[in-house]
Amino acid sequence: FKSPTAIAFVNAAGKIVVSRGAARKIVPAPGTDLALSHDGKKLLFTRSDSKMGSDRTIVLYDFDTGRSSDLIHGTVREAFWSPDDARIAYLQSEDQKWRVVSALLSSPGNASPLYNGTVESLDGWIDAHSLLADDAQMLYWIGDDRPQQTVPLKDIYGDTFRISDSDSIRVNPVNPDLLLVSARYSAPPAGAPAEAAAVFLYEIKAKRRVTLTPPEQAASHGEWSRDGIQVFYTRRVSSTSSVIYRVFWDGSGVRRYQEGSDCVVGQ
Numbered sequence: 295f296k297s298p299t300a301i302a303f304v305n306a307a308g309k310i311v312v313s314r315g316a317a318r319k320i321v322p323a324p325g326t327d328l329a330l331s332h333d334g335k336k337l338l339f340t341r342s343d344s345k346m347g348s349d350r351t352i353v354l355y356d357f358d359t360g361r362s363s364d365l366i367h368g369t370v371r372e373a374f375w376s377p378d379d380a381r382i383a384y385l386q387s388e389d390q391k392w393r394v395v396s397a398l399l400s401s402p403g404n405a406s407p408l409y410n411g412t413v414e415s416l417d418g419w420i421d422a423h424s425l426l427a428d429d430a431q432m433l434y435w436i437g438d439d440r441p442q443q444t445v446p447l448k449d450i451y452g453d454t455f456r457i458s459d460s461d462s463i464r465v466n467p468v469n470p471d472l473l474l475v476s477a478r479y480s481a482p483p484a485g486a487p488a489e490a491a492a493v494f495l496y497e498i499k500a501k502r503r504v505t506l507t508p509p510e511q512a513a514s515h516g517e518w519s520r521d522g523i524q525v526f527y528t529r530r531v532s533s534t535s536s537v538i539y540r541v542f543w544d545g546s547g548v549r550r551y552q553e554g555s556d557c558v559v560g561q
Contacts, residue, residue: 295519295521295523295524295542296521298519298520298524298559298560298561299314299315299334299560299561300312300313300314300315300330300333300334300335300559300560300561301313301330301334301526301552301557301558301559301560302328302330302337302557302558302560303328303538303552303554303555303556303557303558304328304554304555304556305320305553305554306534306535306536306553306554308324309321309324310323310324310325310328310337310339310355311554312330312337312355312357314334314335314357314560314561319357319360321337321339321355321362322362323341323353323362324341325339325340325341325342325353326339326340326342326371326556327339327340327371327372327373328556328558329373329374329375329558330375330558330559330560330561331375331379331560332375332377332379332520332560332561333379333560333561334357334560334561335356335357335358335560336354336355336356336357336379337354337355337357338352338353338354338355338365338373338374338375338382339352339353339355339373340352340353340370340371340372340373341353343367348369348387349367349368349369350367350368350369350370350371351364351365351366351367351370352364352365352366352370352371352373352382352384352402353365354399365382365402366384366397366402366403366405368386368387369386369387370384370385370386370387371384371385372384372385372415372416374416374418374419374425375419376396376419376422377419377421377422378422379399380398380399380400381396381397381398381399382396382397382399382402383395383396383408383416383419383425384396384416385413385415385416386405391412392412392413392414393407393409393410393411393412393413394407394408394409394413394416394425394427394436395407395408396408407439408425408436408439409425409427409434409436409439409440409441410439411434411441412429413427413428413429413434414428414429414430414459415427415428415429415459415461415462415463417433417462417463417464417465418464418465420435420465420470421470423437423438424436424437424442425437426463426465428447428463430447430457430459431446431447431448431457432444432445432446432447433445433446433447433450433463445498449501450463450473450475450496450503451475451477452503453480454479454480454503454505455475455477455478455479455480455492455494456477456478456479456480457477458477458478461475461476461477461478462475462476462514462515462516462517463475463476464516464517464518466518466522466543467518467520467521467522468521468522469522471497471498471499472495472496472497472498472522472543473495473496473497473498474493474494474495474516474517474518474525475493475494475495475496475516476491476492476493476513476514476515476516476527477491477492477494478490478491478492479491479492479509482509483509484509485509485510486509486510487510487512489512490509490512491512491513491514492505492506492507492509492511492513493505493506493507493513493514493516493525493527494506494507495543504545506525506527506541506543506545507527507529507539507541507548508548511529511539512529512530513527513528513529513539514527514528514530515527515528515555515556515557517557517558517559518559519559520559520560520561522543523542523543524540524541524542524543525540525541525542525543526538526539526540526551526557526559527539527541527557528554528555528556528557530555536553536554536555537550537551537552537553537554538550538551538552538553538554538555538557539551
């Protein structure tokens with residue numbers, strides 16, 4: 295395995311940090327829904343433009359220049375890079391329903407719908423032609439404006455975890471049969487806090503579920519490394535403090551990685 299050479303995360307002060315090699319830069323504007331390009335040079339994030347409303351902007355940050363540019367305004371969120379970094383997919387609200395749209399990075403104003411069905415979360419690209427999304431009941435493999443495959447979320451979560459719109463689901467970059475899910479427990483296990491959460495693996499064909507993180511850790515925001523061997527997740531230490539941990543996909547090698555939260559991997 296190789297340690298990532300480009301990551302982005304949110305530091306203790308709530309600032310977005312982009313790290314490439316030994317160099318680190320702080321993004322001027324705060325935001326959520328971080329997504330690094332595959333070369334680690336560009337970051338997408340969602341900036342809230344109103345305290346009470348839903349107006350947001352998907353922003354592009356360039357590491358080399360240190361500059362940010364607004365790409366898309368409106369009721370939008372959760373932007374992801376395509377495998378070749380030429381396109382982005384994101385959620386856009388229309389008639390109070392979220393739909394999946396896509397645009398070329400070179401012309402973000404010319405977006406086209408990828409799926410007109412209603413979803414609640416976008417979970418990233420599977421390959422150059424399909425994406426993963428979910429609602430309160432189903433997980434969808436979307437391509438050609440239709441679900442190519444569906445799996446009930448109840449099958450994935452079982453009785454151990456509860457379904458929430460704050461969860462994240464990520465496909466392993468080299469094994470599309472393997473999902474990484476971040477969710478809260480239905481009932482806290484022994485030794486766990488009241489709002490206990492974990493990161494677990496789910497094998498689609500075998501229908502097997504394996505929890506990666508210890509029950510005493512409030513774990514969230516699980517993300518794969520690009521090699522599909524490592525998992526990075528956020529452990530909430532207190533109401534004001536979080537730490538990023540790394541673990542291998544087989545549950546070994548758990549170690550403290552970085553102060554902060556919401557880590558995403560580029561290169």
